[in-house]
Amino acid sequence: MSTTAAVRSLKFWQALNEALVEEMERDAAVVLVGQDVAAAGGTYGVTRGLATRFGEARVRDTPISEAALAGLGVGSAAVGLRPIVEIMFFDFTTLAMDQIVQQAAKFRYFTSGRPLPVVFRTMCGAGAGMGAQHSQSLEAWFCHVPGLTVVMPSGPADAKGLLKSAIRLDDPVLFIETAALLTARGDVPDVDDHLVPLGVADVKLPGEDVTLVALGRYVDRALAAAEQLAGDGVSVEVVDPRTLQPLDLATLLRSVRKTGRLVVAHEAPVPFGVGAEICAAVAEQAFDALRAPVRRVGAPFTHVPVSQELAELRVPSVDDIVAAVQATIR
Amino acid sequence: MSTTAAVRSLKFWQALNEALVEEMERDAAVVLVGQDVAAAGGTYGVTRGLATRFGEARVRDTPISEAALAGLGVGSAAVGLRPIVEIMFFDFTTLAMDQIVQQAAKFRYFTSGRPLPVVFRTMCGAGAGMGAQHSQSLEAWFCHVPGLTVVMPSGPADAKGLLKSAIRLDDPVLFIETAALLTARGDVPDVDDHLVPLGVADVKLPGEDVTLVALGRYVDRALAAAEQLAGDGVSVEVVDPRTLQPLDLATLLRSVRKTGRLVVAHEAPVPFGVGAEICAAVAEQAFDALRAPVRRVGAPFTHVPVSQELAELRVPSVDDIVAAVQATIR
Amino acid sequence: MASETPTNHVSNIADDLARRYAKIRLIRRFEELLREQHEAGSVRGPLHLALGQEAVAVGACDGLRPSDQVVSNHRGHHHCLAKGASPGRLFAEILGRRDGYTRGRGGSMHVAVPELGLLGTNGIVGAGLPIAAGAAFGLAVQERDDVVLCFFGEGASSEGTLGETLNLASLWKLPLVLVCENNQYAELTPASQHVAGRVWMRAEGYDVPGEEVDGNDVEAVASAVGAAVARARDGGGPTLLEAVTYRWAGHYAGDPERYRPAEEVQEWVELRDPLVRAREPLDAASADAIDRDVERELEDALALALAGAPTADAELALDHYGSS
């Protein structure tokens, strides 16, 4: 995505922080609750300064009660707030699934159309060195739930613009922040109100030969793989869905119809991951355009070990992506 | 699957009941806990008579505490029991995800190889007329979790044989019973110890032109569709994976390599469902054999309404399956 | 969305005792008529009747403002009616008709009427508790002096959400009143087998006032809840009340009820009927007049509901997202 506007270099967490500040400035109904989000400013700094700026009523530390935390989001949204609920690690959503899936996602259906503007922010992926119960990428689960919007940005600019859009959406959103990206830098448009639309994929690099769909931190790896492949004369189109539910299938299909080849890369284990849906949809709707088997690149079907090095070894590398792309053009 | 052994006609719930009785007779370590499983014999009769037969120590009614209920399974399996935990409706697993996904599925990894033989039994699907919070088919979630085995039988014989195998497995199993099938009848082999192996798909009907993979109660509908299509000269091979994790990909791929066409049918909504994984795996591993776009048949991406008639209207019919198969041979 | 004003005529009766009696009567007859509909095969989905528990809902909700919020559960017709729901639309909902609050897609366990301060019945036992805390937090942030009242069964007290909610509500001094409706059974299991200790006593460990109240005495409920509501409105934080009552009907309509002796039911029906107790202070003539009014209102309501078309396939896909 190119833009002529001025940019500033921000870390991912700073971009998120700006989005939170701007939306809380803009709308007094926006509040934030979570563990250590107020006094401590978040384990990774994302919520730094918010409590001081917006006061204790709007930025609150909660007890360690993920189900109640999610319920705080549902109930307060039902009476007119626009809560942002931070569930520290993606893995901890396992304690809040009823509120997210059975309550939030169904509220509009049960009220014949009432909004429920709640954003569940959470952090995914290996890279915090925390082991098998703090490192999962569970996005595929939530993409299977009607009523939820699922967002997974790959860099600071999208992170900021998508979070702002998510906060303004009148429906529940699961907003997934990748732990390993939080301190990564990127250019963020220096405009008054940087919004990125939900449900719109972004072609991060146009190309002709192979469509490479990548999620979250795999976008950077996909771009690195594309660069390497360009050296071999292979032109890769890198597409970042950004919103995983609803998927921008139109953009994905357009790309595959052009290239005839599809590789999907993400950190979650391959089986039943987001790559499955993308591959299936393409094999269903762009079959005639496909000139090679689709390929999925992701973690093996194993748990995440504790050390950062080992966790990194477990997930696919740039070389793995390159190999997958090459396999489609053989 | 044909067999020369004698058979008895049983209802699905009776077949499950027999499996429970036989395994509890066989092994004193097998216990059963759940809401209304003891005194009441289960909401749908599956656990009828067990409390009287095996006593209160081994068959217990629990309070309404799904997280603790699942934890009972984890903890008691860790000290040597082989617990069966009944979580009444599939939807209620949203309250027990931490114990199932974060604890049970990772126990062997965290103990360098210790068994954790626990079976979580639950009931899925529309058909009990219970509405959006009691009717879901969430199997795809659990298939995405390393360490779990996921089983979904389509008829009484498989139900009995698979449940017995699940109880004997040394790892956690999610065993999914389909509400709408519980009173359906079928022939069950009249042998001493009717076991059906886990991880092995069953070709319910051999055919040549199209592979039709169907889950749970969609196996019957697939067979009905196949019959109808046979009249039009289309030979359909109906494959029931029976175990969804691990999937018996070898059998599925063998079938598609023969027919060149794939349709998957299940009750869960199509996006990110089990059909996605099956289609993706085929498009990856049997692409060259595919002669038509893969097709998925499932519920639209909406909630389940309360009435049984409406819930039935929402999910695909035999005609929908027939149409999908026909689309692949056009 | 049609704007909604409380549509129980009975809500307009000025005298407290008469109004509460009328509401109890309305609920009693509503449930009885529904049971008839169920027996006739007209009810879509499961039916959890609140016969015998009317005084809890009426006593608890009678003093609330329309802008106060009520969170209900799977057995919630009485809560809905006590908070001002239209009997006609509620009938329509449960009978699967288009005029139902969710067009008949949600049914008995999924009715919400936010414009009446009714945040919803709920199919998930215990799920309403944190939602109620969230609503109370929302009201507090908006500096409204409204309160939230949350009903839950004694069976729901075993869900982890109770402790989480008590802790949070106490720490944040949320304007929340938790009313445990102890009707002595959870599905087919007596409370003695699923509730350890007493529900109301669980409050103390969280520094929350807890109290038991006779749930079949509408005046006792009204006074206990009234005090708790006043405290909550004043910033005094949450209260946990346990209203002891009894479920006259089975867990669901059609329940063969093998798990309890008929004499036990009979005793509660004959000796502790909340309707009879609420009628006592009234003179017979005005009570009779109320009964007639209620009968007429419900007759009209049911007729209206049944006149509406059954919910159709076309409605299924609506209201999943803002854009639909």
Place this chain on the structure above:
Amino acid sequence: MASETPTNHVSNIADDLARRYAKIRLIRRFEELLREQHEAGSVRGPLHLALGQEAVAVGACDGLRPSDQVVSNHRGHHHCLAKGASPGRLFAEILGRRDGYTRGRGGSMHVAVPELGLLGTNGIVGAGLPIAAGAAFGLAVQERDDVVLCFFGEGASSEGTLGETLNLASLWKLPLVLVCENNQYAELTPASQHVAGRVWMRAEGYDVPGEEVDGNDVEAVASAVGAAVARARDGGGPTLLEAVTYRWAGHYAGDPERYRPAEEVQEWVELRDPLVRAREPLDAASADAIDRDVERELEDALALALAGAPTADAELALDHYGSS
């Protein structure tokens, strides 16, 4: 799997006071050595140290049988060592070496040694509670007279699992002792902001005995837990104890600890050190001898751990299923 016997030499000391002191000393030095390793960059993954809390683990576990079960949490090295874990294999685990209990894949938060009755540390706050209830149920069904002891933090008391576990354990009279280690903080937040009321008082509403105990007095802990264990073994059901202590180190090693005054830490370290208190009744010579023994044991243990190869990629795929 190598069979495992309790491998703390200190466990073999006959005299109660001396043995408990030795165990406290072992844990103290173990954690200090780990902190050094962490500062040197050798620790893989997060490190939650139990410095200052040693007496809780030692007092609670000292009277247990090997066949009794302990369920631990994310801050659990002291529990593991007190239940008989080998310091060498524990070091190896936390340092990511092949000789670690899970080959170094689980690390500090995921150590389980079932053959020692150690069902596991756990990364999920509050998750151990229902697992402990399950284990207690399992022991009861097998008619063993062993008990389960479950440690959890005061922060974990806010998870719904506490109420669910208390209720179930009380109803079923499970042989379960719940020990809340109140170290006054949950991550960066003081208990006053996340715990309403008192944790031990939550027992009463479930008809469970609850009691507060000085967690820095190993004898007080041993006697309170001893009584609870005896009751549990006798079929008397569960107990909830709240051991008040203090976390000397940050939440994790490296925590800048901006959220609490240094004087507060200093006061606990200087005035209420559980090690100093456990040393008091011993004569200086034998205490010094213990210290030397502990030092030697830990030196060997650390050397052994560091001699092992770091966990390798090849180990990642193991132990997901029985067949792997």
